[in-house]
Amino acid sequence: MKEVSKPDSQQKSLSGVKEIAKRANVSIATVDRVIHNRSGVSEKTKARINKIIEELDYLPNLMASRLALGKVTRLAAIIPQVTEESEFWHAPLNGLKRAEKEIRQFGVRIDPMLFDPSSRSSFSAVAKAAMESDYDGVILAPSFVEESKHVLEKCQQRGIPFVFLDSNIPDQSNLTYIGPPYFQSGYVAANLISRLLRNSRKLLVVNIATESDSFNYLQIENGFRKYFRENSLPSEITRIDIRDTEYESVARYLTYVFMFHAEIEAVFVTNSQVSTVASFLYNSQRRHVSVIGYDYTPENIRYLKNGTIDFLICHQAEDQGYRAAMSLYQHLVLGQQVPKEHFMPIDIITRENHEYYRN
């Protein structure tokens, strides 16, 4: 297998393409063609070159490649804007920015395109704008399912890869899903809440959301119920839906519920709106009621710190944004394989450990 090296003026092993070119007795242009599977190379030389690439275990120098290409890869991130009720999205946006900082040296740019999460039409408008601007990759929080499918069809047609962030639409040809394992997350919530039940074993599940379609909370609730079923825990679960995030509305609903179910010991809020519920309980002197909810938002942390909220479950929101961007980078720039789903861990945050949590 050892080859006899021709007496060369320079013993120094040439680098990548040059070395390959020399060994194959072709020019580096031809080598380049083979490496990138471009047409215009005879099968014979192609095979020869590929064999040498194998032998040399050649990996192209990414820096040199990007430098020569001088190409800019543009990613659109279609996610909710940060408002009082969507504080959650602060973190993924930061993650996207962190990713951009890291990969902009490779010519990757990320444009956040923010929509109003309580408005279907706003989503459509933003998505349309994104499609018109011809991005190389798309990151999408598919809050509105039908509207999302529209966008994604276009992406598919044009061969633009897209990734789902924080919420999934099954059976789409997305590059990957970056987000929580919602079902199991609800299961964890149930386990935590069951640790807090004492006497009546009555608990309340609250879903607070406006317009979005996102069925995350359904999965959460399924996981939640599964836990109680599996462990055959004698508990009474009341469940309410509130289609309004305003404090006044929520308080009205809850007052009503507690009127009829005064013995409720614990409340599970299926999303980041938990601070509104905590606020109600705090204001109405119901300090004995345990509370579990989602996400590391300033308001939630406030009520975690003052003891109203017992546990927050978090899914590393910042990292979700970061990884969504990095997945596209891996795919588009590095040409690497990306796993079809990347589930975030289910983190349990308490008053004691929240200080060191990196959301």
Next chain:
Amino acid sequence: MKEVSKPDSQQKSLSGVKEIAKRANVSIATVDRVIHNRSGVSEKTKARINKIIEELDYLPNLMASRLALGKVTRLAAIIPQVTEESEFWHAPLNGLKRAEKEIRQFGVRIDPMLFDPSSRSSFSAVAKAAMESDYDGVILAPSFVEESKHVLEKCQQRGIPFVFLDSNIPDQSNLTYIGPPYFQSGYVAANLISRLLRNSRKLLVVNIATESDSFNYLQIENGFRKYFRENSLPSEITRIDIRDTEYESVARYLTYVFMFHAEIEAVFVTNSQVSTVASFLYNSQRRHVSVIGYDYTPENIRYLKNGTIDFLICHQAEDQGYRAAMSLYQHLVLGQQVPKEHFMPIDIITRENHEYYRN
């Protein structure tokens, strides 16, 4: 402020150094000298160039720079080898490998240099070897304090930056510390265990370790005790030290302890040896005793799954290795500022959420 652009043949804005050179009426070599603060430039032109750099908000192209330099940056990672009793180190090693994969395209290489964590002399030998090989940066798990100080003195003399991994030595001129906030971690452990106490409120703290100096467990215990003090919880804390990690020895000790303290309700093991204790409790049919300990090792997960261990506290061991390497990369290659300490989050792992944990 607007400058009148001279009528140029090419309107195209030149890139980085060239553009600066043109504006300053010097060659790019001079610009390069200024950028890197190398000597041999008159104060006058230096000032002129610096001003232009400011104006242009110039950031050097890292890819081009590394490509031209062709330099390899070598990092030594002096950490414990992975044995049955130091399974923990599997994860940081993986993190180091992940980091290398990411930054080897910038010419960074990482050599793991593994020592036997139960042997002071092994540590010394490995550290010595590392010093002889003249690395550009050092990652160190300072299991043995005095011996570590030796190494670090040499690093300082030669201006080689070093970072502490998983355990800290205060007052050293380390670039950064990557590891858990041990004190607060003990505090969290106390909170968790207090949730598990029922009647006797007697609990046992066990430290199992062989030769290493690492005083992590002292901090952990301090945090642990602080919690009980602060919350004035009426509890009886027994504490034992076992200087041997073998199952037989541990079992002997524990048998003895439980003889005199049969009412112990919960055990807190201050490190990853918790599976040994869990094994003892499991084997001796003490399934009612709650157990808390550290780290996501296969053995620990086994006992978490079968319900013997109630909580594992983990500090993202894989990420610790990754971040240690990335800190040196940021410092040596990117010339960026690195925070003096990077504390890992205190993660609470249960039977319900362990499956999605990324250690």
Next chain:
DNA sequence: CTGAAAGCGCTTACAG
């Protein structure tokens, strides 16, 4: 104190 020129490894018109 300063500059012209070659080179890092890859890519891309362009010419054949």
Next chain:
DNA sequence: CTGAAAGCGCTTACAG
């Protein structure tokens, strides 16, 4: 189907 040459932005001897 193939190659020579220029260029990406930065660095580095070398010469002055």
